[in-house]
Amino acid sequence: MSKKLVGVVALAGMCALSLLLLNCGSSSSRPSGVLYVLTQGSNGYGNNISSFTMDYNNGELSLVNSDASTCPTAASVTDPQPCGLPLNILLDPAGANAFVLNQGAPPCPTCSPASNNPLAPSIYPYTVNSDGSLSNPGTAVTWSCPTANESPCNYSDTAVAMTRDASGQFLFVIDYGSYPSPGYPTPSPTNPSCPHVPTGPDDVCPSISVFAMKPGSTTLTLTSGSPFYLSKIPSALSSIIFTPPGSSTPQELLVVTNNQDICTANCVLPPHSDNTVSVYSVGSSGVLTETLYSPYIVAAINPISVQAVYTNLTGENAGGLFVYVGNQDANGGHLYPFQVCTVLSDFCSAAQVSENFMSPLATCPQPSCDILPTGVGSNPIAMLVDPTNNFLYVVSGISSQVYGFKINLGAGTLTPLAPASQPTGSLPVSMTMHPSVYVDGKYTGQFLYTSNSGAGNITGWTLSTTTGAMSNAVTEVAPAAPGALTAH
Numbered sequence: 001m002s003k004k005l006v007g008v009v010a011l012a013g014m015c016a017l018s019l020l021l022l023n024c025g026s027s028s029s030r031p032s033g034v035l036y037v038l039t040q041g042s043n044g045y046g047n048n049i050s051s052f053t054m055d056y057n058n059g060e061l062s063l064v065n066s067d068a069s070t071c072p073t074a075a076s077v078t079d080p081q082p083c084g085l086p087l088n089i090l091l092d093p094a095g096a097n098a099f100v101l102n103q104g105a106p107p108c109p110t111c112s113p114a115s116n117n118p119l120a121p122s123i124y125p126y127t128v129n130s131d132g133s134l135s136n137p138g139t140a141v142t143w144s145c146p147t148a149n150e151s152p153c154n155y156s157d158t159a160v161a162m163t164r165d166a167s168g169q170f171l172f173v174i175d176y177g178s179y180p181s182p183g184y185p186t187p188s189p190t191n192p193s194c195p196h197v198p199t200g201p202d203d204v205c206p207s208i209s210v211f212a213m214k215p216g217s218t219t220l221t222l223t224s225g226s227p228f229y230l231s232k233i234p235s236a237l238s239s240i241i242f243t244p245p246g247s248s249t250p251q252e253l254l255v256v257t258n259n260q261d262i263c264t265a266n267c268v269l270p271p272h273s274d275n276t277v278s279v280y281s282v283g284s285s286g287v288l289t290e291t292l293y294s295p296y297i298v299a300a301i302n303p304i305s306v307q308a309v310y311t312n313l314t315g316e317n318a319g320g321l322f323v324y325v326g327n328q329d330a331n332g333g334h335l336y337p338f339q340v341c342t343v344l345s346d347f348c349s350a351a352q353v354s355e356n357f358m359s360p361l362a363t364c365p366q367p368s369c370d371i372l373p374t375g376v377g378s379n380p381i382a383m384l385v386d387p388t389n390n391f392l393y394v395v396s397g398i399s400s401q402v403y404g405f406k407i408n409l410g411a412g413t414l415t416p417l418a419p420a421s422q423p424t425g426s427l428p429v430s431m432t433m434h435p436s437v438y439v440d441g442k443y444t445g446q447f448l449y450t451s452n453s454g455a456g457n458i459t460g461w462t463l464s465t466t467t468g469a470m471s472n473a474v475t476e477v478a479p480a481a482p483g484a485l486t487a488h
Contacts (some may be wrong), residue, residue: 023428034132034488035061035230035336036098037087037451038070047075047086049100049126049333050479051133052458054434059447061476068126068134070100081105083140084119087172088161088484089130093168094215098126098134100175101162104144116155120144121159123211125218141220143176143209143227145265159206165239165252168215170286174234177206177229180306192360192383205229206239208256210286223286224274232258232295234275239282240308244353245438250271252282252338253356255323257303258295264439273297277306277325279340279358292355299360300327300336300373307383308340311409319389320413323358326380326394327373333380333396334373337361339412361412374414375401381428386445387435389418391468393430395450400424402431402450402461422470423454426458434487451482458482 040047042266045075051064071083084103091098104121121144124137144157165172179473207227211220227483236257243250258276276295280288305326321340326333327361341357348357348367377399381457385392385407392405393413402424428450437444448470449460458478461470 002287025094025180029415033447034064034095034128035432035434035449035458035477035485036089036091036134036487037485038089038100038118038483039479040065040086047071047081047083047477048479049089049098049134050081050482052476056446056473058474059434059462060474061458063476064132065121067480069137069249070102070124072124072137072140075202082119082161083122083124087159088163089486090162090164090165090171091486092213092215092217093166095127096216097126097218098486099162099171099218099220099475100124100126100137102160103159104157109153121157121173122178123162123171123173123220127218133160138218140224141211143173143211143222143342144204144207157207161237163237163239164213165282166241168213170223170239170252170282171211171213172237172239173209173211173238173383174238174256175204175207175209176233177230182312199260205231206233206262207286208234208254208280208288210282210288212286216351220452228280228288230258230278230447231262232278233260233262234278235304236306236326238308240310240321242310242312245312245461246343251356253291253308253321254280254282254288255308256280257300257306257325259302259304271296272427275299275301275303275327277323277338277358279356281356286403291357293352293357296358298325298336298338300325300334301329303327303336305380305383305394306433307385309385309392310387311389311407319409320412321356322361322407324392324414326376326383328379333376333378333399335383335394335413335414336373337371371413374405377401382431384431384433386433386463387447391463393431393433395424395428397428397438400426400428400452400454402428402448402470404470406468415468417467419469422461422473424450425455425457425475427452427454428459429453429482430484432485432487447487449485449487451478451485453481456482458485 023172035052037050047070049068050066052061070086073082084105088101105119120142122140126134160174162173177220209226210223256278278295323338325336341352360370379397381397383394394403401421403421433445434447460474462472
């Protein structure tokens, strides 16, 4: 999730914002970064955002405050999540604004009338203050109602996750829809369930929504064609921007894992599988188009995380586009590697290059040559790559470990770091990297953090810029039940 300053205006604005947060070119000091963490409170209510300053010398954290709320309605014992569970937080590339995704809340027949209003998934925008704290939440953005931004929303949608592209041009959100309850119309050859026109307030298909965004602005605008309705239930997503060798035109893809198929054997169009990966091209205006061969049925049972990485260095033709899918099955958690066709090769025909065909990473074009998945503990819930695309990190929630790998830039294969993993606090749920450290003429990662919901703390490591190794672990007590986190 590489972040970069966009434009002279954005850089000047961030320098004026605070020398506490950014160096802005100065070599005479070691300023601090900032880390944001969603927290649920000791009683499961009172959802807030905690801001920490980050010491560049050792990665240690210092709490600024926990005053920002993930919802403008105050939480209480009778209404502990007035906007639904907060799922994700991200920053624009300039670090000037933050966005929090709230899950929403489906109808609750057993609740009292006062708390029985279904809540649409929402995104709340924030402005970063000069001390690194966040402003009060701005106006909520919703997208799954009969009318955009309708309040209250009677549709029973549930958000899953969000991400943005590296340039900060688009923000993507995946949703479960109303499945499995109250569900959709029964699939049949003439009615293959989703996507379809909703038939009532409890009938919402799974979807992908795309928002146009601008660095330095809190405004999010739903793009044409969004929500993009699906017939499969998405579980994770990753965006990638790349310029293939020999081309001057950047391309953008969105990769989405799906762990349940709404259709049955009665549906019209194949393939039907609970374990698939979908690939979408992202147009210049944010319109999604599913690629020709998508969705791909994969051997990764119950895919729960995904990371796309493009390893070609600027001006060179010595890398590729690779996708790593994390799954959890009866034998534990694994990483399944894939390659996406971007240039002609023994593995990719011209037709496959034109459609960005994805296939399992292999040592030869035969299925018997497929590279076996890599074990990564239990429940690999999230992964990320450093800004140089040399190192991949995976956090396993049940094993309470972070696994690190060196990426072979040409082949996409993974080699464990030394040591191969580091322990986190109990039950880690999220991971982020501080990305904007300039070393030897390039940006690289310096500190890696996990939020540990079971332990109520944050664990951090210093990263080697040459080997990617994690060392000098630090632990910071966090407000109770820390969740998603992001750094700048």
